[in-house]
Amino acid sequence: MRFKANISILSLIFLVSAWPAFGHHSFAAEYDADKPVQVTGMVTKVEWTNPHARFYVDVKDDQGNIENWNIELGPPLILKRLGWRHDSLKIGDQVTVAGYSAKDGSKMANAKKVTLADGTSIFAGSQAESKPAQ
Amino acid sequence: MRSLAVAIGLCSFCFAMYGQTEFGTLAGSVAKADHTPLANLPVEAKNVATGIFYKTTTSPKGEYKFAQLPAGTYEVSVLMLLYRPFLRKNFAVAAGQPAHLDIQLSDDAFGNTLGEFPSLLALFSKRPPPPAGPTPRMPDGKPDFSGVWMTPPAVLFSVLLEQPELQPWAEALVRERILNEIKDKPSARCWPDGEPFVGLFPTKIVQTPTVLVSLVEDVIAAHQVFLDGRAHPSDLEPGWLGHSIGKWDGDTLVIDAVGFNDKTWLFVVVPHTEKLHQTIRLRRPDLGHLQIETTYDDPGTFKKPVTTKAVDILAPDEEIGEVLCENNQYSEHVSAK
Numbered sequence: 001m002r003f004k005a006n007i008s009i010l011s012l013i014f015l016v017s018a019w020p021a022f023g024h025h026s027f028a029a030e031y032d033a034d035k036p037v038q039v040t041g042m043v044t045k046v047e048w049t050n051p052h053a054r055f056y057v058d059v060k061d062d063q064g065n066i067e068n069w070n071i072e073l074g075p076p077l078i079l080k081r082l083g084w085r086h087d088s089l090k091i092g093d094q095v096t097v098a099g100y101s102a103k104d105g106s107k108m109a110n111a112k113k114v115t116l117a118d119g120t121s122i123f124a125g126s127q128a129e130s131k132p133a134q
Numbered sequence: 135m136r137s138l139a140v141a142i143g144l145c146s147f148c149f150a151m152y153g154q155t156e157f158g159t160l161a162g163s164v165a166k167a168d169h170t171p172l173a174n175l176p177v178e179a180k181n182v183a184t185g186i187f188y189k190t191t192t193s194p195k196g197e198y199k200f201a202q203l204p205a206g207t208y209e210v211s212v213l214m215l216l217y218r219p220f221l222r223k224n225f226a227v228a229a230g231q232p233a234h235l236d237i238q239l240s241d242d243a244f245g246n247t248l249g250e251f252p253s254l255l256a257l258f259s260k261r262p263p264p265p266a267g268p269t270p271r272m273p274d275g276k277p278d279f280s281g282v283w284m285t286p287p288a289v290l291f292s293v294l295l296e297q298p299e300l301q302p303w304a305e306a307l308v309r310e311r312i313l314n315e316i317k318d319k320p321s322a323r324c325w326p327d328g329e330p331f332v333g334l335f336p337t338k339i340v341q342t343p344t345v346l347v348s349l350v351e352d353v354i355a356a357h358q359v360f361l362d363g364r365a366h367p368s369d370l371e372p373g374w375l376g377h378s379i380g381k382w383d384g385d386t387l388v389i390d391a392v393g394f395n396d397k398t399w400l401f402v403v404v405p406h407t408e409k410l411h412q413t414i415r416l417r418r419p420d421l422g423h424l425q426i427e428t429t430y431d432d433p434g435t436f437k438k439p440v441t442t443k444a445v446d447i448l449a450p451d452e453e454i455g456e457v458l459c460e461n462n463q464y465s466e467h468v469s470a471k
Contacts, residue, residue, distance in 0.1 A: 029317030074249020110247040
């Protein structure tokens with residue numbers, strides 16, 4: 001790989017140059033990586049839909065109020081290749097979700113890890129192996 | 135002669151004084167949050183008063199230096215898509231003074247959402263090698279490109295042979311898009327990404343003697359390449375996928391594509407005009423590999439044509455699935471910085 005001495009801004013895309021390599025959404029524009037969040041509650045709804053699957057969790061806040069969180073996953077066809085099915089999560093399941101909060105403050109997060117009440121992680125991949133190539 | 139020498143001496147003195155009084159230096163390092171140095175990254179310093187960009191690149195140790203910056207206020211940036219964009223505004227460089235700025239980049243731009251891009255890369259990287267065998271052929275002896283194809287992750291990151299040289303408007307828009315964390319990328323609105331043969335998602339090619347169809351497993355897109363000798367229509371309306379005709383050059387299918395709208399983003403962030411003209415050369419040297427060489431000619435965007443090369447692998451165990459956007463809540467919640 002050869003770089004010019006006075007490199008252009010475009011050198012940066014020299015390294016990442018395929019169209020859809022960044023998924024459908026820009027994570028950084030929607031979620032705040034500086035606001036990790038963990039919620040525990042009961043699954044109330046699963047949307048096995050494109051472009052991204054989602055599920056909803058009733059979470060009790062400190063005052064005992066129930067808040068319904070909207071949790072985003074990746075595209076169903078990728079989840080399927082990773083071993084998920086549309087019924088991997090069922091309404092009524094108790095889950096703990098670790099992820100990042102939405103930037104706009106809504107009760108919304110992406111999911112980095114989903115764990116069932118018995119401690120089973122229902123995601124087969126690991127974060128360590130899912131770092132993008134550089 | 136003596137007066138000339140004096141003049142030269144004075145000039146040298148002036149330049150020396152100018153150098154001492156009007157310029158400063160800026161140096162520092164670029165690293166990840168865990169202090170891993172980042173080499174070969176572009177660092178830019180924009181002089182706020184003049185609008186001029188000064189550019190340099192980090193060394194193998196992640197160090198950078200601007201040896202001569204006019205004194206003033208700068209915006210220092212590192213815009214690298216794998217990382218969250220870094221921008222430091224109102225950074226002062228004083229005359230004759232060394233300024234120092236160490237930069238940390240967050241590598242969580244992807245967020246690691248379950249099932250998103252990094253998961254898919256990890257999954258694909260575990261694939262077995264493609265099957266071996268001779269090039270399949272159509273009844274007329276021409277290569278048959280049919281099959282489900284995947285672009286290996288390593289290829290995704292290296293398809294550009296050289297960095298594109300952009301017209302100023304396009305370069306400015308690239309900066310803006312990266313600083314906005316690509317929030318307006320077409321696929322965020324479930325619009326096609328535009329690329330028929332190379333990408334993150336599998337592609338299925340179906341070939342007949344008169345048409346080759348590429349079905350991309352993403353925001354639904356069926357690219358047709360007409361092989362029946364027709365020309366491009368004279369009344370072509372700009373579209374997302376353009377209009378493609380193919381002719382054989384030996385065992386190479388040469389695809390000529392025009393008629394694009396200006397809404398797709400090339401190479402993740404690069405805009406283009408409706409004058410974009412793609413020439414795609416497809417080869418299948420054996421059963422398991424598909425070579426794709428694409429030239430992008432668009433004088434309104436590129437100072438010279440840009441060429442990419444990629445090799446897809448056959449994935450006979452895979453099938454493409456249905457992707458119809460029915461639940462795009464993204465635009466309701468997206469917010470720029």
